[in-house]
Amino acid sequence: MEDYKTYLAENILSEDKVVTYRLLSRALRVHPNVAKQMLYDFHKTQSSKKPGTVYATYMLYGIKKSVQNQNGNAMDIDLPSSLPDADPVDDEEVPSYTLVLVQEERLADVLKEYETITSIHVYSVGPHPAKDLTLLVDAAQSALAIKDDAKKPQPRPIVNSHVRRRERKGLGLKAAAPAKQESKTKTAPTKTAPAKPSPAPAPAAAPAKPQEESKSTAPAMEPEAPTATTKKPAPSLKRNTSAASGIMQAFSKAASLPKKAKTSEKSTTAAEETPAALSDDGEDDDDVPLPKPDAQSTRKSKKEREEELRRMMEDDEDEDMEETADSPAPEEEEEEEPAVEEPPAKADVAKEEKKEIVTTSGDGRRRGKRRVMKKKQIMDDQGYLVTIQEPAWESFSEDEAPPADKPKPKVANPAPPAAAGKAKKPAPKGQGNIMSFFSKK
Template identity: 35%
Template sequence: MADKYKEYLATRIFTENQVVTYRLLSRAVGVNVNTAKCMLFEFYDKQNAKKPNAVHATFILVGQKKSFEHTNGSNGSGHRKDEDIRMRSSPPLSSMPEPDAEPEEEIRPTKSIVLVREEELEDTKAKFDKIESQHIYSLQPGPIENLNLLSACNHEIATSYSTDDPLERWKKYGSIHNPFIKKRTAKHAPVATSIAAKATTTAVKSDVLGLGRNTSKDTPVRKGTSEGNTSGRSTPQPAAAASTTKKTGAKPALQKQSSDIFKSFAKAKPKAKEPAPAPVEDEPMQGMSEDEGEDEEKIEIDHEKEAAARKVRAEREEALRKMMEESEDDEMPDAPIEEPEAMETQPEEPVDETPAGTEAAVTTEGGRRRGRRRVLKKKKVKDDDGYLVTKEEAVWESFSEDEPAPKKPKPAPKPSTAKGKNVKVGKGGQGSIASFFKKA
């Protein structure tokens, strides 16, 4: 490691023309900051002995300034003159019970930390009463004009060396240790990784040399966890994304099939197509209509399904086709854009007649269907002997149902169960829509 730092500094300063601070050096070579400061001086000394002004430096001076220099010595803190601290431009807020004993003027001890270029070093030193410590802050190939540029190094540390365990830094770099600080393991690691990602890019960009050396083996554990965390977190997302794409992908496929068969129909209302055939023999679809909460309809579907199951395939196909056409006829004029759910229920109604009731004089107006139908109602009657007797009676009742205002063509409702099954069915009938109907 003895010469590692020289190599690093030479590359960094002479080849890449960049600034190195003691902090960056300590991170790059993996030494205590105080050692890094001395390394910088060693390098500075040797290089400038070989060739004057080969390397320029900035220095840190820490100490007490001479008090009268406060105003002109410091930039930005010029107004901190000690003498006017106690100055009062008005009498103190009066009516205080006993005026305080005026606290005597005391000069606060002030420690100054000054960052200065080598050009101004001697002048600045002269302003100090006592210098407590001094060291090189950074080295750069030429005189630096804007000292703010030095912060780029610290930025690089934050991005490139963030894989260090921050609680272990004191051992390596000699910052002040605090045994009481605890860091909880990040449940949400997005930051760590984003930084890591940034780090790698910047590392690649900025300097390949210095980085490769020591970041890798620093704290594999932490790195591992953060990675584990992100993968744990991020996997669901792609999966979800995939599933959505699958879903959306499946739908067009279905549409395409159906349009093969019912060309004209497809032209008329391409949207309503694929939900329409589905419900007839498809169990899962029941769940879907259940979701919609149209109870009556659900019962009807049940009956219909039982009945339908017994029918011969050919018959059903025909019936279905008929239904479709029917529904098309019925609905098209009224509700051109209709919600698939409504479509589903529509075809079934003729079939329902037998078990549930009869529908008569259905009128549709303003998106609302009204009419009368006959239903079987249970009636409880107390007979002569005082027993309760339940009778089933066929009753006519009027009904009206809201047809939901034309929603967007694909409401994409309750995605997981209903849709998923839908997709599955679609897959089963991949070959042609005819075989699709033959199933079950």
């Protein structure tokens, strides 16, 4: 309770500030009325100790003597009313209160002007006579600057329990968004490098590091990396995880992925092999493989268990990577950004892949159309050869049920399901996945 004296002494006497009751009330978290008394007490004790060191302003409230009242109604009284409507008799005396802020020297004079005083209190105490009201304004502003904090709310003399605030829809969204982002970060790293490690411990780091590695192997490509990244990181991501969780992948629908992952690891990949929707033919193939699969794999595996397992696998992979790639995290940033953009696209592809098998079955054979990713090589406007995979419909007719085939596609099959197709093509060039090896037989 007594700390207000030290506070006031510090602020008024040492720091030469004006302290209003509101500032005091907010600074010490006391009721404004108590703050007024504190100011009074401080002013009184200080003045008795050393007159002339502190100056107070007072706030008065009451009814002034009727001299004051006149000008209020003047506009109706002094008008020569030729008009019947403007009858001064209609006009009534209205009780008029006056709230005055007055310095202590003038207090007695101002009091004399009052008929009754309903309220009087110290408004502020300062080291000088308050000649300039702007000082008080500043003090008032600084009082407002002290914001409520949740732990010790500012005591309000009058509260209103009926206050309604808009329920901010935005807040709900914001709350939801971070959650989503977090889940995303698990699959693909977020934009900010520092944020990444904490929300997504294993997978976030995983895609980035491999890339680093690739960078270090091909430093000449670095300048191009930012421009090309939009295309490249996607495939690379894909490979990476599949490398990490190759076996898991094999059990999930996308049998093709593991293969590529392996091939990429050995960095024998040709451009055509890259499973991404859009991949660059060029030099950067090394880093193409890495980041993408992460996104894709998590997307695909909707079962949580699978995901967990894979993450475990990736963890392992991570550690391996870290050993090989000793480059620090910060540089990874630029690579990661595009990676973030990629996952949604990948997700689409993943969905489409699911849709692929549209079968009509009749007379023992399965016939129908299925969606196949076909590759196209085109020259883009910068003169690069770009391989694009685009979905196309392909009719087929076969004996076995294609869904069963998916994990183990046949090489010889002229029109394999898309996943199988993908798996097939890379096989001749690079080393195939061990699973596909089995399936062929």
